[in-house]
Amino acid sequence: MLKREEVQHVAHLARLELTEEEEIQFTEQLADILAYVEQLKELDTEGVEPTFHVLDMELPTRPDEVELYPDIEGILANAPDRADRFFKVPRILEGED
Template identity: 60%
Template sequence: MSITTKDVQHVAKLARLNLSEDEEQMFTEQLNAILQYADQLNELDTEGIEPTTHVLHLSNVMRNDEQRESLPIEKVLLNAPDEEDNQFKVPAVLE
């Protein structure tokens, strides 16, 4: 499979890009080089290789949910720039 200048023009039109002829030619060459490189992967023998979703083993590190006492309201409001009636006071966003 190869990319033609017509393909590049079509994608540029969809993306609403105005490309010069030099840019069209450059992108055509670059995209074809990418496809040729990706085509090299078809030459690899992958028989017996298990499919993977990621090359590294990843796992989420989760801690158990434990119920515990919350901070006292006085300590929580110590860093509040402004408070009123034991609540954070923030600027109004609605009139």
């Protein structure tokens, strides 16, 4: 059974702030989803290769050629805060993960 602490942990890893009601609600819903997926274990997968990707296609590659992106200012304009050409972010606390 999924514990509420696990939901809190996963929410923290995803930087999601949940209310107490949401934690209770998500614990139930996630438990249901996990139980549903558990059904797959009933299948006999002996000799079946694992699937890592749903599309059976070759990996496309590109040649190693440099092409400068023409609108860098457009990207920088997305920064919530800037210092000249830099993105400016709040200081990083030591020990924070």
